[in-house]
Amino acid sequence: MDLVFTEVSGTDPNFITHTVTVESIDDGFDITSYTKTIFHTSVSSDPNYDGISVDLNVTVNQVVPPECGDWGFLTFDVSGPLGQPDCYVNLYDFAAFIEEWLECTDPLDPANCASVL
Numbered sequence: 001m002d003l004v005f006t007e008v009s010g011t012d013p014n015f016i017t018h019t020v021t022v023e024s025i026d027d028g029f030d031i032t033s034y035t036k037t038i039f040h041t042s043v044s045s046d047p048n049y050d051g052i053s054v055d056l057n058v059t060v061n062q063v064v065p066p067e068c069g070d071w072g073f074l075t076f077d078v079s080g081p082l083g084q085p086d087c088y089v090n091l092y093d094f095a096a097f098i099e100e101w102l103e104c105t106d107p108l109d110p111a112n113c114a115s116v117l
Contacts, residue, residue, distance in 0.1 A: 080092050
């Protein structure tokens, strides 16, 4: 990447600071934070600025998206394709509810619902 300063830049009130955003590419490694060094050298016809080198240490923080269940599950999320909560309330949950309901149609009668209680 090239960041070019010209004589016109010197008259710009924002000349002193320039923001550069650096993005990293997901390399598949599960690292949440690491430090890298960015090397840069100036090139100028002005000998006072030509060849100035600066190395910047930059900390990169990986934002890891939350996974299903990190904060618990919805109240009615009781089943999914694998028979356990899947972060969706859908027909799998409804089927689990109906299956349990059919085993015990009268929860006030303990003899009828011993397997569920």
